[in-house]
């Protein structure tokens with residue numbers, strides 16, 4: 036299963052997005068600064084925007100899901116349990132996974148942004164589509180909740196997962212790194228070889244490289260844990 040971007044061009048006012056490449060099975064991180072075009076590419080991948088030229092072609096992908104940047108944009112039901120059912124899932128399982136047991140009868144808009152983020156991420160991961168596109172899945176989360184979101188994503192196992200994020204501290208284990216800056220998508224390649232050329236790498240990775248660490252010896256999970264401990 037794979038998704039090919041074939042000479043993709045999308046223009047909106049002064050902003051133009053360009054991208055080519057193949058997203059194969061595994062976890063891909065598309066990192067880059069605010070306003071670089073990540074959400075726009077996520078919408079193109081989900082088929083919610085049409086490119087001016089070029090194409091997004093899915094091969095062997097029978098289900099796809101985009102988790103939107105703002106979790107409240109997913110809400111369609113008056114209760115949390117109803118919301119989970121609208122994803123075709125059993126509330127008990129999802130609420131346990133999202134650490135929201137006992138909140139099934141609550142209005143989804145009474146959850147905090149972070150709780151809502153956990154809920155929608157749990158729904159998306161448990162629905163388990165072939166192609167899962169996550170737009171900024173770590174925003175509004177504290178360090179511990181970001182770590183839990185990372186584990187949820189890592190546990191997914193199969194399929195194509197594409198994470199769009201400007202997060203530079205807490206990240207899941209990924210297979211490939213891409214960067215999106217000023218509308219241009221650049222493939223950095225597979226981890227660990229991609230790490231030295233990753234321009235938006237977390238500061239602790241840059242530090243480790245400067246200190247002489249070899250990319251293959253840097254374990255993101257260890258660095259993430261160390262960072263969480265430092266920040267409490």
Ligand SMILES: Nc1ncnc2c1ncn2[C@@H]1O[C@H](COP(=O)(O)OP(=O)(O)OP(=O)(O)O)[C@@H](O)[C@H]1O
Pocket residue numbers: 047048050067068069070071072073074075076104171201
């Ligand atoms: N609906 C829209 N109409 C006009 N311009 C838009 C629209 N949405 C985004 N843009 C512009 O397109 C460019 C890319 O925006 P996009 O949201 O894709 O970036 P991003 O990398 O996801 O940013 P962030 O990290 O802040 O979410 C920006 O210059 C933005 O202002």
